Amino acid sequence: MAIVILGISAFYHDSAAALIIDGEIIAAAQEERFTRIKNDPGFPDNAIKYVLEEGGINYNDLSAIAFYDKPLLKFERLLETYHAFSPKGLLSFVMAMPVWIKEKLFIKKLIRKKISRFGSSKIPILFPEHHLSHAASAYYPSPFDDAAILTIDGVGEWATTTICHGKANKITILKELHFPHSAGLLYAAFTYYLGFKVNSGEYKLMGLAPYGNPNSIQTEEFKKKILTELVDIREDGSIILNMHYFDFATKQRMADDKKWEALFGMPRREPESVISQIHMDLALAIQEVTESIIIALAGTAQKITGSKNLVMAGGVALNCVANSKVAKSGIFENIWIQPAAGDAGGALGAAYAAYHIWGKGERKKHGFADAMKGAFLGPQYDDKYILRAIRKYEVGFSHFENFAELTAIVSKKIADGNVVGWFQDRMEFGPRALGNRSILGDPRNPEMQKIINVKIKAREEFRPFAPSILLEDAGLYFKTDFCSPYMLFVESLKDELRNDEPGNYYELGLHDRLYHIRSNIQSVTHVDYSARVQTVSKESNPKFYQLISDFKKITGCSMLINTSFNVRDEPVVCTPNDAYQDFMNTEMDYLVMGNFLLDKRKVQS
Structure with a gap:
């Protein structure tokens, strides 16, 4: 009989749910993506509903539910801390206690109440420690x-x-x-x-x-x-x-x-x-x-x-x-x-800990690959669903039967200086967009960092963007030949690709340094000549790989700017409707969802 574990993180920030069946990650998602509340701390009702549906699992089929920390131990720390620092913090203590006594102290009861909407069975609820959940999320996959x-x-x-x-x-x-x-x-x-x-x-x-x-x-x-x-x-x-x-x-x-x-x-x-x-x-x-x-x-x-x-x-x-x-x-x-290294990933780690420690499950061999499936563990929407969403807005669109024809056209539009919203297949789990819920641009364009930061993301100009680069070409640009599929490492640009700094570089203001032309991939070269790199392989993301390959054919450049598909203070988009709303509310030029292409000029006309 299969061991089926539902992992949950909640009540602090970045709530999430994850489902593991016999040691395999089936699905994982953050609650914020469904509620549209950034770092939503609430109980992950929507994320739970999604992961159970994705796994074809009825609530009563669960072997156990694993919550990502021990609330009673956390309450003990709270009490001992206030006691150790007293009388400092008396007001904070008075404010915190009613919430703990009413809700957080009885989290097992609260989880039972919240989860009852999915079924009536008394599924065991397990509470691995917070850092054990993190450790499990890092080691087991x-x-x-x-x-x-x-x-x-x-x-x-x-x-x-x-x-x-x-x-x-x-x-x-x-x-x-x-x-x-x-x-x-x-x-x-x-x-x-x-x-x-x-x-x-x-x-x-x-x-x-x-x-x-x-x-x-x-x-x-x-x-x-x-x-x-x-x-x-x-x-x-x-x-x-x-x-x-x-x-x-x-x-x-x-x-x-x-x-x-x-x-x-x-x-x-x-x-x-x-x-x-x-x-x-x-x-x-x-x-x-x-x-x-x-x-x-x-x-x-x-x-x-x-x-x-x-x-x-x-x-x-x-x-x-x-x-x-x-x-x-x-x-x-x-x-x-772990690409979802924060508290969202705690849900996955809790599920893993329950499977291996409580369920005594054997660890699956992954070979040289990890078990995260590229972090593409969230919802996906087929062309039929996307078409319904587009028709709701009564806007024009182009549909391509041949995906290679679509990527050839879109890569040319990016090379011509356009910004493209890119929405494909399963949503990423964790904070990074890795090519399925992304905003894309031309890294060679020295204006593109400012355009995307200010006109689209509505965020601080100084914030850098990541290059998504073909895995086999990473060594052409950066000092180390490496694999970095999750944007979790930075690398230095090769010396021969750098433009010299002016002698008074550190006397210049932030904006002067920001817009000093450092390289011919200016919009992904940070002020210290570093870049937070994502390497893309054909195996991990064939659609994104094809798009970057087509861009390389046109330009000779093996990378694209890749930033998450969202605007400031909003979670990454989840649904076609989310993507369309962001597309229309920003100065993005084109939107690709599945095999559909929307042109902002035609939509607005």
Whole structure:
């Protein structure tokens, strides 16, 4: 009889559901994609409905439900923290308790109530620890039979960082770092102080860091102050935060603004305000400190496991710059990172943990590939469904029986300077669009970064875009020949493809540096000549591969700009209707859904 596990993450941020049958991932999706609420923390009713339907599973066929953390242990941490820091945080404590006592403390009962809409059977509900869920999400779908497992995030129940060893179908927890000492919360505090939103603005902080001057006295001073006043980094990568400066343990904010202003000589940046060099240098300082922590932790993980392979998960594992430093350090021969490394991936990890630990399921062999199916685990819509959606709006369209004819036309339109919404097959699981829910442009066009950021995504101009490149051509552009299907690593552009910086480069303002022509693939070359690369193979995504190949035939360029199909503060599109709405509400030129092509000029006429 099949072992069927439903994994759930919920009630904090980025709720999700995942379905595993006999160790195979069948489906996974974030709730935000259905509700259209960014990082939706609510119970994932829609995601559960989808994964059960995708698997052809009736609720009563489930072997178990796995929730991604232990609420009672988290409540214990909350109580002990407030007690340890009392009388500080009394108001926050008074505000938090009613919610916990009414809802979160009785999550098993709440889950039973919420899940009852799907069936009446008393399915067992399991509660693996938060970091075990992350560890399971990293190890079990990886291509390795033996691996060190490093999980780093803000906080689970008590743990903020864990080092585990995965071997065959078992995970052994070897070391833990406990709250409040957290690399994730340290980085989040700087996200807050630099005017970005915690739990979603960390990408912005990482993108801002390369604008910092690595040779400036100011950057060095910031690093020195971080390392002497805010965090003590031990040789093994464990850290101790100076809680005199942090408020996250007792208040509804990350840091003490006045103390940080006295330390760094600058007030907290107001959201949406001007970004100055002092902000860029502070971003670079914390990015480099974070990298040093992660590299030290990786060294410890290798030392105590003896493994040549590393797998990672937890929100900090989405820091692709740090990931690349670990990969290039030579500590491990191989590294694999869960593409849904944050809390959404916790749903998948919880299901995996339940299957292997509770269900005693054997681990499937993946060969050299991982088990994530390219992260294409969400809903898909056939041409019949797409046609119904288009007809609802009574707009003109072109339909192509031959997909190769469609990609030949679309690649030419991209080469001519148009921006294309690209909607194909199953939606991606995790934060990255990998070629099925993407906005595409020509990386050679020096204006394209500004066009997509400002006119389409409605986000900060400084944020970089990723190149999606044919796997076999990656070495033509970048310093390392590598495979990076999930956009989780950065790579440096080859020296011979770079244009020289002006002598006063770091004296220039943000915009002058941003629009300095650095290479002939300007719109995917960040200010430090790096790029967050996605390699595309014919096996992993044949349709996207064909489109990029056709673009190469026309232009000689083996890549496209690839950014997620959404606008600011909105989740990635899920349905054809979502895609059409974003297409019409932005300055995208064309929309491709399945074998259909919509032209903005014809739609509006």
